[in-house]
Amino acid sequence: MSIESRLVASLCMLPSPPEALLSVDRLCVAYPLEHGNALVVRNWTASILRGQVVGILGASGCGKTTAALALLGLLSPSARVSGSVRFQGVELIGASEAVLRKIRGAQISLIPQEPLLSLNPVIRVVNQVAEVLRAHRQIGAAECKDRAKSALAQAGLTAQDLQQAYPHQLSGGQRQRVLIAQALVCGPSLVVADEPTSALDAVSALEIVRVLRSLVRTAAASLILIAHDPRLLKAIADRVLVMHDGSIVEEGPVREVLRSPRHPYTQRLLRSLRDAAERPAKTSAAPLLSVQGLTKTFQRRGRLTASGREVRALAGVDLELRAGQTLAVVGPSGAGKSTLARAIARLDPPDSGDVLLEGRRPSQETIHRRIQMIFQDPGASLNPRFSVAEALAEPLAIQRKQSDLAAMLRQVGLPESALSRRTSQLSGGQKARLALARALTALDDRGSPCILILDESLASLDLYVKAQLIQLLSDLQKQRSLAYILIAHDLSVAAHMADEVIVLSEGRIVERGAPRNLLQSTRHPHFQALAAATLALEENA
16 A cells, blocks of 8 residues: 555544534624614634533623623624534524524523522422423423423422522522523523623532533533633633633633733733732721611412511521721622611611611611612612713612712713713623612712622622722722622622621521632531632632
């Protein structure tokens, strides 16, 4: 046999290159403006192989979610989309709605970023998961329900009362798990996960990425994981795409890109992981806020009875907060953290106990002027029909105040040009910053110390923006003697910002102390697991 023949034969024996499940070629997305177009995604080109996990990393507003929605044909009619997206050989750009309906949910599923906006408030969550199966699989109602329960259990909701709950009866992290179950229940070939762990503590986040990774390994499925935390991507992804201003500025094997980034933007983004905020100083010895013996019980109704069973959300919580201080509240999903925050802000009054402001029971008007809450899901707290200017002006009109709206936006890192945009057009991170601006606008500006309750409001932000906002919050705390109650799953954020940490479990404070002391000598199992998971993520940094 000639040398040429042997060479051809050997080449024929080489393994064929892996097949691309999804091929994206020069994808562009633009929105029409009064003068020209706003290009949100610029010449996006990528290939997703079967069984591969590809991470998308970038700052809020860089186009990550827009690109993901474009893949599924879920953008608004005003979006102008060009380029090519081929899934298993089928062109999705310009495909009919009938073709897209057969693919969405069954073959390509989406885990959206905002659970409260994605779930029907009047349908039990197990039925909402079963609805996905009924839409795409020709199986009976009983089997649909059984598969839905199994998907919820895989996502971490094993208790029957949680599976039978309505969305408002679940914590933010539990609602996120429902969305994950919906995405996985049909066994899709490709899952697009848009910040699926942003509402979860480090322990739950690691559990969820392991579930997603298990899906890829056992079902030969692929995963596109949009995340602001490079540590999670390093733990699960094979490749990473770094987006900036709508473009992919860097891509490659995840460990290579995160260990030795080449692009200046990637270098700056990863440097933010190591940034620590300056610690605020204590400015007052007397308590600004005193919480005494708060209790709260919810009635969880059963399927066949109106009475149901009682769920104790708060069981005698006591705490104090001084002007200029930050108190972090940590604990597993469903521990009562958000219930505590809403009780303090008098959005959901407690069954018993007192909330005192400077030693007195405050009036409702005083509460509104001096205690503001930024919710875990900022999109759910903003009117999607409002412009940004209208959203900022609303609390001013209620309190008959005037303020420079453009200055308020600049203070939280949003451009003045955003004033004319609708709140629904903002990214998750931009909505969080707008929610912060609204809360600051509503607070008393006459010198009285005020309280800002941050209910996981930093969780959905990428590390670069998060570092900026932590520094902004620190500066505002000094300028206005603000006190913060920080509800957090991220121990690194709590350690950077807090003077004291309380650990909440089943409605009770089970441990409290300085962040560094708790990390070194905690006795509570949840906090130990949270600290271990945080260290595991840090090792991936």
